[in-house]
Amino acid sequence: MIMFVTEALFLVFIAIGLIFNALGVIGILRFPDVYTRLHAETKMTTFGTIFIGLAAIIYCTTAFISTKDGQYMDLGVNVIVIIIALAFTNATGSHAIARAAYKSGQMPEKAVVDKLSEVSE
Amino acid sequence: MPFILTAVFAFILYLIITSGSGDVLGLWSYEEIIAGVIVSVVAGAISGRFFCSNKNYRMANPLRWVLLIIYVIPFFIEMARANLDVAMRVITGKINPGIVRVSPGLKTDLGVLLLANSITLTPGTLTVEVDEESGDLFVHVINVNEKLAGKEIADEKDLFPIFNLVSWIRRIAE
Amino acid sequence: MITIWFMVAGVLSALILLAMVRLVKGPTAPDRVVAFDVINTLTVGLLLVIGIGFEELFFVEVAIVYALLSFVGTLFIAKYIGGEL
Structure with missing residues (x-):
């Protein structure tokens, strides 16, 4: 029973991860300007990769419980470190790209309201 | 030290x-x-x-690290909601973008960093610029409704509808 | 269960190729940086999946280092585009 539940959860997490990664890539191909592309990029690919990492953690935990091999625990802990590193670096990186795009003179397309342009001039 | x-x-x-x-x-x-x-x-x-x-040793307190770990739970729920929202927008192509100003009133660098990262990963928003003197954030929102467009400075409630993440961050970093 | 990991690796590689369309096409430099960032994130995921699939720790450790170093690369390109370098 537990075996079945973990396996189902594992497959669901992998499916969610792949779907969100695919939507992120489709998003950067479809959206009209840099800022909206950054929305798709940062949220979708980070979320998708986090879910693939969670599936990896589930796999490593079940393997560690059934075989008692320290190698699986090592793998799982490293995956947790990757998830934390990705969540922090992706958000900060996209912030840097957005700031650089604004400084290089790209205005957000179809913007309803732009409070930053009132300040920076 | x-x-x-x-x-x-x-x-x-x-x-x-x-x-x-x-x-x-x-x-x-x-x-x-x-x-x-x-x-x-x-x-x-x-x-x-x-x-x-910056000679600021607040984060040496282990209690703040425990809070930081608990913070993952409300953050993750907000993040999942945001992702479903943006996924719908990727499929339908309905966008209504704009840049609004938020004034969270956080003073420490770590607080501003955590908030900027949380905003970037949550509901259809993306931090573009930080005003270094006042700590105000300029946020690109993918769907600006009329109420938000009329305001001079947006509320935290408009950005995080489910949990009040700003007060969480204030408890962690200040 | 092992073969699933390699199927996932294949899908991720296809997504990386798809993201390269934006890298080649992108009208402005920031667009290309966005595509580059997507490719970095997907590469970290790909290394992770391959590491679990082969049950080899080194891939996963390389993925950690790659995530941190690609972040530094993105920051530098962003600074350059913003005219601060």
Whole structure:
């Protein structure tokens, strides 16, 4: 029973991860300007990769419980470190790209309201 | 003080990464622990003055780290909601973007960093610029409704509808 | 269960190729940086999946280092585009 539940959860997490990664890539191909592309990029690919990492953690935990091999625990802990590193670096990186795009003179397309342009001039 | 804090942080990180390698306490081998002590002392000596550059030792309190770990739960729920929202927008192509100003009133660098990262990963928003003097954030929102467009300074409630993440961050970092 | 990991690796590689369309096409430099960032994130995921699939720790450790170094690369390109370098 537990075996079945973990396996189902594992497959669901992998499916969610792949779907969100695919939507992120489709998003950067479809959206009209840099800022909206950054929305798709940062949220979708980070979320998708986090879910693939969670599936990896589930796999490593079940393997560690059934075989008692320290190698699986090592793998799982490293995956947790990757998830934390990705969540922090992706958000900060996209912030840097957005700031650089604004400084290089790209205005957000179809913007309803732009409070930053009132300040920076 | 910066040296000791950085060395302890590096050593804990080393222990986390190498867990499962041997028999001490069931997790680590003696070789890894000795190598970890040497490496973390070197790391503390070299990078201590960068790691603790603002002479602010609030994060040395372990309680704040526990709060930071608990913070993951409301953050993750907001993030899942945001992702479903943006996924719908990727499929339908309905966008209504704009840049609004938020004034959270956080003073420490770490608080502003955490909030900017949380905003970037949550509901259809993306931090574009930080006003260094007042700590105000300029946020690109993918769907600006009329109420938000009329306001001079947007509320936190408009950005995080489910949980009040700003007060969480204030409790963690200030 | 092992073969699933390699199927996932294949899908991720296809997504990386798809993201390269934006890298080649992108009208402005920031667009290309966005595509580059997507490719970095997907590469970290790909290394992770391959590491679990082969049950080899080195891939996963390389993924950690790659995530941190690609972040530094993105920051530098962003600074350059913003005219601060």
